[in-house]
Amino acid sequence: MLMQGCLFLFGKKKNVEKRILEEAKALRDLIELTGDRQLNTQAVREALRKIADNVSKLSDIERDRLARKVDELFEEKIAILRGWRESNIRKIKSMLKELRLSKKIPQVKFNRVRMLDSQIKLYDAQLMVLENLRDILVDTIQRGVDPVTAWNRVMRSSTVVSEFVETLAEHAEAYEELMGEGVSEEALEALEEEYGVKEPEEVARKELKKLMEKYGVEE
Amino acid sequence: MSVEKSYEYMMDSLRRIIEFVREISVEWWWFEQGKIPIIRVRKLEVNKNISFEYLPKRPVLDALRVIYSNFEQIRKLDPKIRVDYALKTAQDLYLVLQAISYVIDAHGLAEKIHEARERIAKINPEALDEFIDLANSVIQRIRELLALNVFSWPSKRKEIEEEIKKVLEFAETMPIQEKAKEEVSA
Numbered sequence: 001m002l003m004q005g006c007l008f009l010f011g012k013k014k015n016v017e018k019r020i021l022e023e024a025k026a027l028r029d030l031i032e033l034t035g036d037r038q039l040n041t042q043a044v045r046e047a048l049r050k051i052a053d054n055v056s057k058l059s060d061i062e063r064d065r066l067a068r069k070v071d072e073l074f075e076e077k078i079a080i081l082r083g084w085r086e087s088n089i090r091k092i093k094s095m096l097k098e099l100r101l102s103k104k105i106p107q108v109k110f111n112r113v114r115m116l117d118s119q120i121k122l123y124d125a126q127l128m129v130l131e132n133l134r135d136i137l138v139d140t141i142q143r144g145v146d147p148v149t150a151w152n153r154v155m156r157s158s159t160v161v162s163e164f165v166e167t168l169a170e171h172a173e174a175y176e177e178l179m180g181e182g183v184s185e186e187a188l189e190a191l192e193e194e195y196g197v198k199e200p201e202e203v204a205r206k207e208l209k210k211l212m213e214k215y216g217v218e219e
Numbered sequence: 220m221s222v223e224k225s226y227e228y229m230m231d232s233l234r235r236i237i238e239f240v241r242e243i244s245v246e247w248w249w250f251e252q253g254k255i256p257i258i259r260v261r262k263l264e265v266n267k268n269i270s271f272e273y274l275p276k277r278p279v280l281d282a283l284r285v286i287y288s289n290f291e292q293i294r295k296l297d298p299k300i301r302v303d304y305a306l307k308t309a310q311d312l313y314l315v316l317q318a319i320s321y322v323i324d325a326h327g328l329a330e331k332i333h334e335a336r337e338r339i340a341k342i343n344p345e346a347l348d349e350f351i352d353l354a355n356s357v358i359q360r361i362r363e364l365l366a367l368n369v370f371s372w373p374s375k376r377k378e379i380e381e382e383i384k385k386v387l388e389f390a391e392t393m394p395i396q397e398k399a400k401e402e403v404s405a
Binding site: 091093094095097098100198 | 242248332337352354355
């Protein structure tokens with residue numbers, strides 16, 4: 001009888017863990033924004049609240065184990081996004097180098113560079129939200145939460161997600177604008193400095209000073 | 220090692236090569252990030268009949284993907300004829316890898332031009348247009364040479380190196396412009 005009760009309880013807890021993991025995965029994938037998935041702050045809030053409710057039924061050891069699994073779940077996605085971001089950074093650097101040897105910047109290439117820049121900024125926003133959500137989730141699961149703290153964390157994450165939605169909207173606008181824009185030398189220069197293809201004015205000046213000293217040119 | 224394991228090992232190595240080339244080719248700023256078609260490979264298609272025809276010239280990364288697909292297709296063939304196609308595909312792979320090594324070599328030279336451009340921009344921005352004309356003519360020549368016949372690179376390399384030397388000399392002998400000196404003083 002006791003044995004059966006233990007098995008029943010054990011099975012129930014396993015189900016809770018499984019459910020929390022599924023909810024965490026769904027939450028993680030909401031940020032992915034692929035296909036027809038859309039980011040919905042209400043859904044994020046709901047999912048976080050459910051997780052906070054469920055986690056209170058688990059023991060310390062179970063919570064710790066679950067927190068590690070959630071951490072891995074998010075880390076997997078974060079690593080992929082970081083890889084894509086790095087790859088786009090290498091691509092934009094290469095294209096900026098190419099444009100630095102052009103007298104007249106081709107509109108198509110300029111647009112491509114701006115698109116890559118938008119994509120990189122989008123990855124930055126996605127990474128920021130994923131990292132924040134992961135921290136909130138891991139914290140919630142590991143330590144267990146009382147309803148007030150849980151709610152505060154939900155509010156905190158909602159703010160992060162809202163900021164992300166705003167960033168997305170800004171990028172969508174920027175994307176439409178840049179398609180109609182001509183080539184802007186200033187915008188290009190800013191990008192060259194941002195991605196380290198061109199040295200910022202101050203660094204270039206110091207470098208020049210060194211060269212002048214090296215070749216004995218008087219100031 | 221079993222046949223199956225050897226095959227998996229080879230395919231895994233090919234995937235690694237493709238990933239490596241994908242990563243480095245992004246940095247070939249002077250070569251459309253590796254998108255310029257330079258090499259012909261044969262594509263194996265196994266349907267009712269077997270076809271193994273040369274494709275038009277394609278970028279190195281695409282060529283590697285064709286080779287990968289050929290090795291996948293080869294498994295479907297009768298072991299008696301498999302070896303012949305495998306050998307021919309391996310020959311193509313060898314040529315593609317050779318072509319990649321030439322592009323990597325050319326990239327090293329092109330990078331020198333980029334460094335010289337940055338120097339000119341610092342010390343004498345007014346000479347930049349003249350430098351860009353000079354540099355572009357060499358870059359264009361490397362691009363055309365590789366696109367026309369990538370395997371001619373070893374015989375033409377010396378010539379290209381000489382041209383690049385001239386470009387670098389132009390940058391090195393450029394006097395520091397008064398305006399640049401003033402900016403440093405400020």
